[in-house]
Amino acid sequence: MSMIPIARPCLGDEEILKVSEVLRSGMLAQGSLVREFEERFAEYVGVKYAVAVSNGTAALHVALLAMGVGPGDEVIVPSYTFYATASTVILSGAKPVFVDVTDNGTMDPEDLRGKINDRTVAVIPVHIHGHPADLDSIRDAIGDREVQVLEDSAQAHGALYKGRKVGSLGEAGAFSFYPTKNMTTGEGGIITTDDEELAERARAIRDQGQTAKYLHEYVGFNYRMTEINAAIGLVQLSKLDEFNRRRKEIASRYTEELSGVVQPLPVAEWADPVWHLYPVRVPPERRDRFVNALRERGVLARPSYPMPLYRQPVMGRISDRRYNYLSVLFEGVSYEGVETPNAERLIRELVYLPIYHCMKDEEVDQVISAVREASKEV
Numbered sequence: 264m265s266m267i268p269i270a271r272p273c274l275g276d277e278e279i280l281k282v283s284e285v286l287r288s289g290m291l292a293q294g295s296l297v298r299e300f301e302e303r304f305a306e307y308v309g310v311k312y313a314v315a316v317s318n319g320t321a322a323l324h325v326a327l328l329a330m331g332v333g334p335g336d337e338v339i340v341p342s343y344t345f346y347a348t349a350s351t352v353i354l355s356g357a358k359p360v361f362v363d364v365t366d367n368g369t370m371d372p373e374d375l376r377g378k379i380n381d382r383t384v385a386v387i388p389v390h391i392h393g394h395p396a397d398l399d400s401i402r403d404a405i406g407d408r409e410v411q412v413l414e415d416s417a418q419a420h421g422a423l424y425k426g427r428k429v430g431s432l433g434e435a436g437a438f439s440f441y442p443t444k445n446m447t448t449g450e451g452g453i454i455t456t457d458d459e460e461l462a463e464r465a466r467a468i469r470d471q472g473q474t475a476k477y478l479h480e481y482v483g484f485n486y487r488m489t490e491i492n493a494a495i496g497l498v499q500l501s502k503l504d505e506f507n508r509r510r511k512e513i514a515s516r517y518t519e520e521l522s523g524v525v526q527p528l529p530v531a532e533w534a535d536p537v538w539h540l541y542p543v544r545v546p547p548e549r550r551d552r553f554v555n556a557l558r559e560r561g562v563l564a565r566p567s568y569p570m571p572l573y574r575q576p577v578m579g580r581i582s583d584r585r586y587n588y589l590s591v592l593f594e595g596v597s598y599e600g601v602e603t604p605n606a607e608r609l610i611r612e613l614v615y616l617p618i619y620h621c622m623k624d625e626e627v628d629q630v631i632s633a634v635r636e637a638s639k640e641v
C-alpha cells in the first residue's frame with residue numbers, strides 16, 4: 264500500500280534546469296536572481312517592495328525589527344499558530360500577547376480589542392491553513408492607535424481577502440517557502456511591503472546591517488537568500504496559481520464528498536483560501552483512533568499543533584537565562600492564567616488531511632474512502 268503524506272513539494276524539470284544553470288554560473292550567493300524573484304513576488308502580491316530572506320522565521324524577525332519593534336513593546340499574536348509567529352516577537356525583545364481565534368482558526372478581532380493597550384505596537388494576524396484573517400475587523404479593533412499590522416502569510420501565498428492578496432494588506436507581510444508550503448524555494452522567506460523605508464531597513468538587517476559594502480548601520484544578520492533558492496522560487500512562482508487551483512479543487516472534493524462524515528472548518532464569505540492545510544474537526548476522544556485508522560489505510564493525516572503557544576515550555580521559562588538569552592527583558596512576565604478557549608478546543612479537535620498540489624486523483628479518492636471508513640470504525 265502506498266502511503267499518502269500530509270504534504271510534499273512538487274518540483275519538475277524546469278526547477279532542475281534553472282538550478283543547474285545557477286550551479287554552472289558559479290554565482291551562488293544573493294545576486295540578480297534574488298532581485299528578480301523579489302520583483303516578481305512583489306508584483307504577484309501587489310506591493311511595491313519585497314525583500315527575500317533565508318526562511319519564513321527570518322522574514323518575521325526582520326520585518327519586526329524593520330518596523331521598529333523592540334524591548335518594552337507588546338505584540339499581539341494568535342495562540343493557535345506555528346511557534347515562529349511568537350518566537351520572533353521574543354527575538355525582537357518584545358512580549359508576545361496571545362489572543363483567541365474564531366471558528367475558522369484566524370485571529371479573533373473581538374478578543375484583540377480587549378488586549379490592545381498603550382504598550383501594543385504591532386499585531387500579527389496569521390492566515391492560517393491558507394485562510395485569510397479578517398483584516399478589516401482587525402483594523403477596526405486597532406482604531407486610530409499607532410499599531411502596525413504584520414501579516415504572517417507563511418501558509419497563504421495567493422490567498423485573497425475581499426479580492427486582495429494577503430501580504431498586501433498590512434504594513435508588511437511575511438511569507439515562508441519551506442518545502443511543504445504552497446510554493447517553495449527549498450528553504451526561504453520574503454517580506455512584502457509598500458513602505459520604502461521599511462523595505463530599506465529590512466534589506467540592511469538581512470545582510471549584516473549593511474547599507475553599502477562594509478558600512479554597517481544596523482545590527483543585522485546573515486539572513487540572505489541564495490541564488491539557488493531564488494532560481495527554484497522563480498519557477499515555482501510561475502506555477503503558483505495553477506498549484507492553488509489544484510489545491511482548491513482537492514479541497515472542494517473533500518468538502519463535498521465528506522459532507523456529513525467529518526466537519527470542515529467554515530470558510531468566511533470574504534475569504535478565497537488557498538488550502539495550505541485541509542483541517543477537519545473530530546471529537547477529541549476519537550481523534551487519536553481516527554488518525555491511526557487513517558494511517559492503517561495509508562493516509563498520513565496529522566493532529567493539530569499540540570498546544571496553544573502560551574503553554575509551550577519556553578513561555579513558562581521566558582525569564583530564565585538558561586532558556587532565553589534575552590531573559591533580562593522578560594523579568595516578571597508570566598503566561599499563567601492566559602486562556603483562549605476557542606483555540607484550545609480547535610487544538611483538541613483538529614486533524615489535517617493530506618493536501619498538496621501534485622496530489623493525484625487516485626490519492627484524493629484513497630483519502631476520501633479512508634476517511635469514510637475510519638469515521639465509521641472509531
Ligand SMILES: Cc1ncc(COP(=O)(O)O)c(C=O)c1O
Pocket residue numbers: 318319320321344345347348389415417418439440441451452
Ligand atoms: C504560520 C507560520 N509562520 C511562520 C513559519 C516559519 O517559516 P519557516 O519554517 O520558513 O521558518 C511557518 C512555517 O513553517 C508558519 O506556518
